[in-house]
Amino acid sequence: MNLFRNFKSVTKTCYGRGSFGKLDEILQPHRFQNDGFMVFVVDDYFEDKADFVKRIPELEGDEVHFISVLKEPTTELIDRLRDDILKRRGLPAGIVGIGGGSVMDIAKATALMFTNEGSSVQYQGLNLIKKPGIYHCGVPTISGTGAEVSMTAVLTGPVKKLGLKCDWTVFDQIVLDPDLIASVPRDQWFYTGMDTYIHSVEAITGTKKNTFAEAYSEKSLAMCREVFLKLDRSDVKSDEKLMVASYMGGLSLTYSEVGVCHALSYGLGKVLEIHHCIANCIAFDKLEDVYGDYVQEFKGMVKHLKVNIPQGLAKDWSEETISAMAEVAYNLPHMWDHAFGPDWQKVLDRERIKGWYRRMFGLTWRN
Numbered sequence: 001m002n003l004f005r006n007f008k009s010v011t012k013t014c015y016g017r018g019s020f021g022k023l024d025e026i027l028q029p030h031r032f033q034n035d036g037f038m039v040f041v042v043d044d045y046f047e048d049k050a051d052f053v054k055r056i057p058e059l060e061g062d063e064v065h066f067i068s069v070l071k072e073p074t075t076e077l078i079d080r081l082r083d084d085i086l087k088r089r090g091l092p093a094g095i096v097g098i099g100g101g102s103v104m105d106i107a108k109a110t111a112l113m114f115t116n117e118g119s120s121v122q123y124q125g126l127n128l129i130k131k132p133g134i135y136h137c138g139v140p141t142i143s144g145t146g147a148e149v150s151m152t153a154v155l156t157g158p159v160k161k162l163g164l165k166c167d168w169t170v171f172d173q174i175v176l177d178p179d180l181i182a183s184v185p186r187d188q189w190f191y192t193g194m195d196t197y198i199h200s201v202e203a204i205t206g207t208k209k210n211t212f213a214e215a216y217s218e219k220s221l222a223m224c225r226e227v228f229l230k231l232d233r234s235d236v237k238s239d240e241k242l243m244v245a246s247y248m249g250g251l252s253l254t255y256s257e258v259g260v261c262h263a264l265s266y267g268l269g270k271v272l273e274i275h276h277c278i279a280n281c282i283a284f285d286k287l288e289d290v291y292g293d294y295v296q297e298f299k300g301m302v303k304h305l306k307v308n309i310p311q312g313l314a315k316d317w318s319e320e321t322i323s324a325m326a327e328v329a330y331n332l333p334h335m336w337d338h339a340f341g342p343d344w345q346k347v348l349d350r351e352r353i354k355g356w357y358r359r360m361f362g363l364t365w366r367n
């Protein structure tokens with residue numbers, strides 16, 4: 001397999017319990033760029049958590065925006081946020097995202113759009129961004145999506161659900177504090193954690209798999225097994241391992257690709273607005289023909305943790321809905337190329353994709 005990537009990594013990483021307390025010091029040297037103020041975009045889950053809010057190192061002139069991530073980030077949201085801040089205040093020194101994968105993506109995308117003209121819609125794709133963005137820093141408060149290390153900022157646009165992907169997307173700084181993920185509600189903790197499990201599986205079960213991806217994937221999978229099958233969540237090691245598993249699952253993708261599960265998940269996300277991580281769980285559960293024992297292991301984790309999974313989601317899906325989702329998924333050739341090789345069109349058509357969606361008529365795992 002010859003897969004050449006010349007990838008950009010996160011410039012600086014600060015890891016460890018209490019590292020959130022270092023954020024002020026970390027931002028200090030970057031505060032004087034441009035018009036000299038910082039923008040914090042924060043998951044609005046924290047808006048009424050006064051003890052948390054007062055730990056955000058907001059100085060005079062800075063802006064804190066609490067953002068709802070009930071819906072995944074849209075191109076419209078990014079354009080609006082950028083236009084509003086530029087018009088009122090000018091160009092920020094930097095932007096800091098504090099939240100889950102959606103907030104990470106908002107911070108990355110907005111950082112780029114501050115310096116690239118027009119709508120973010122026109123930059124959805126690979127290397128379409130023209131200029132480097134402003135300084136951007138990510139502080140995850142939930143682990144699994146790998147958005148803290150990925151070189152993409154996934155946005156839902158009017159036509160496509162696709163990332164702004166280029167070297168400049170990657171964070172200049174991440175702060176990984178396992179204390180911050182301790183209070184994540186249990187179901188969400190599981191769904192999001194499964195995103196990294198699935199990244200690690202998909203990275204090494206396709207035609208682009210390679211030793212580089214395998215090294216990160218194997219360690220991430222081993223840590224997921226400890227977190228979701230062995231450790232009690234109250235064990236101090238649990239959050240520490242999950243945070244690093246997310247990081248490594250993300251890196252396993254850097255030199256590989258996602259596959260069938262993520263393609264189906266994108267269809268569920270674009271058409272039905274089902275959140276990425278739960279959409280992955282819904283799809284992965286039905287993909288035993290593709291991912292074999294890994295699906296069994298996944299079901300074992302669900303059973304072990306007695307996770308609450310919504311049932312029978314697909315019973316009302318019309319043929320139109322299934323066709324629309326299949327169309328979204330079919331138009332992700334890089335994922336199918338990884339899953340089935342360059343001749344993927346010989347083994348995959350829209351009907352086969354629809355078949356996978358039809359299987360989602362109620363989930364097989366129940367508690």
Ligand SMILES: [Fe+2]
Binds near residue numbers: 145199262
């Ligand atoms: Fe994912």
